[in-house]
Amino acid sequence: MKLFYGIALIGATQALQMPIQAFKRTTLLRSSNPADECGVDMTNPCGPDMEANKKKGGGAPPTTLNEPFELFDPEEEAKLQGTGDLRARLELGAKFNLASGLNSYYEFNKSPSPPDDVMLSPCQDFLEHLDDNGTSDPPMNTIKAKAPGVATVLGVGKLITEDAPGDIRHVVLSVPEGFHYTEGQSLSVIPPGVDGKGKKYAPRLYSIASTRYGDTYDGKSVSLCVRRAEYYDPVTGNVDPEKKGVCSDFLCNLKPGDVVDVAGPVGKTMCLPKESLSTTPIIMIGTGTGVAPFRSFAHRLFVENTVASHIYKSKALLYLGVPVTGGLLYKSEFDHMERQSGGKFEAKYAISREMANEEGGKMYVQDLIKKDGDMLFDMVDNEGAVVYFCGLKGMMPGVLEAFEGICVKKGLDFKEKMGEWKKAGKWHVEVY
Known part of the structure; x- marks a missing residue:
């Protein structure tokens, strides 16, 4: 018994x-x-x-x-692999690691x-x-954009180093009472103000980077991974402040205590498998802030002390592409999961400006896929793995070409195989 x-x-x-x-x-x-x-x-x-x-x-x-x-x-x-130090995540940003704080990580790891x-x-x-x-099905549009709820900012922290291009922030919001979501869903944010035509700005969707319990683990918060959208003048090479992203700039500039209009949650495409989760291999492929839903997956399966984390017996692979090492998002957290998962979680990185592929060119996510092609194909075709893509739309042609190359080597029709995988629910894409 x-x-x-x-x-x-x-x-x-x-x-x-x-x-x-x-x-x-x-x-x-x-x-x-x-x-x-x-x-x-x-x-x-x-x-x-x-x-x-x-x-x-x-x-x-x-x-x-x-x-x-x-x-x-x-x-x-429960927070951030046992450290309980959400403040450190927000204050240290890219410098955050699980050994920071009063004692080493292992002193805190007593779950x-x-x-x-x-x-x-x-x-x-x-x-x-x-x-x-x-x-x-997960919750859907419990708060409508026409009557948004009010979320309060708990904290905002920069995630990348100064030498990394751009600006990426971890934003933690205390959500309205009764607002709940599941891993893989997105949150609608309605930026304040009006557009050039005098109309309220349309909602912007952001993939949620935390589990349903939030980084505060009380089920009352949500975390976002936000890149500040910036336009660089091709002549001067400088950022044009007049062409900044309306919503991303708003989110990145927030301070604790500020309020944000939110709606949602939305999305079913990127949710974890509904059936046989415990035995389903998961392949996560992303670029930059596309790591957000994968952080929520990984925290649910390898960090939080819930039923899901204890029943998961399969393998999860993360492929993440960034330009420089200082742009690796949540690496300290993923490092912990690799150490503690007993081989069930593995993260692989393509750092384009610092690593070379087999042909001597820049290393991108699709190069990692090509390298692991036979293994990945076997995981999907024979072991029932589910593949998730999230990130810039521009990454998809290279990724699809990589998988097509795998099929060609095996003498298979790529479109036919892709149709088979999609019908079986093994192929999920969310790009922007």
Whole structure:
């Protein structure tokens, strides 16, 4: 008989407020009383509305009297691979690493891991009902653009170094009450002001870079990875401030406490597989800020202590293209996942201005795909892998050419094979 391991998810903690109010890790004894020591009503712990249990700290169904278990403190153990240091992510930006802070990462890495014969109780994961463990559609347009909700800025941090081109920011927003989303969806942001015709600006879509629980792990925040859209004058080589991106510039300039009009969530294309997630290999291919949905995937599968992370037994590959090393987004986090996943997660980078492909030219994402062609084809065709693309539209011709080359070498018709993969739900694209 399998037991259930208790994890208490402490809600309503605001990551950027001082002082932080949170429960500390505590060893308790299970009780035969329907209300355990956390004060949680265990007579009906599960269901779509977990708000009551979440506010009381979660809990674990009683199984054996006097059996010790530990409460899980997301403030200390759930954010950014156990560091609990969302502030450092925002303040240090590209310099952030898991060894920064008061102690080394390993000092903080104490998230409870249940033994092989122990299962997590879905009762403790208060937002798992959003897609019913992958069997139903995610939330869609719960807030309409015509009547947007108001999100509050918790923090904004630069993600790339000064030598990297452009400006990319990690933006954390506290979302309106009741606004929820799942990994792979997008958020609509309505920038303030009006356009040249005097009309309100249209909503801009941004891929969500956090899991449904947010970087604050209370289910009340959302994180975006935003590149400031800039236009460089071809003559002077300087940025033309008159041609900056309206919404991206607005987001990158935000300060804690500012408010943003938002709507959504939207999108089903980039969501994780609905069925057989635990055994489905995942191939993620992106450029620049196209890494956003993949960060949400990776956090869900390899970081957060939820059912999804414990049932995932397959392999996830990330291919990310950037111009320089200082432009690698969330590398410290992905490095951690590689170390801790037991080989289930691997990140590969194409740094175009610093690496050369086999022909001696610049290294792009498609060159990595060509190099791993046989392995990737086998993963998709024989192991049931699902492929995701996210990033600049200009990357797609090279990526498609790489996959076509793989098919040609195998004597297969590329269009036919592509049609087969798309019909089977193995091919997902979101470009801009």
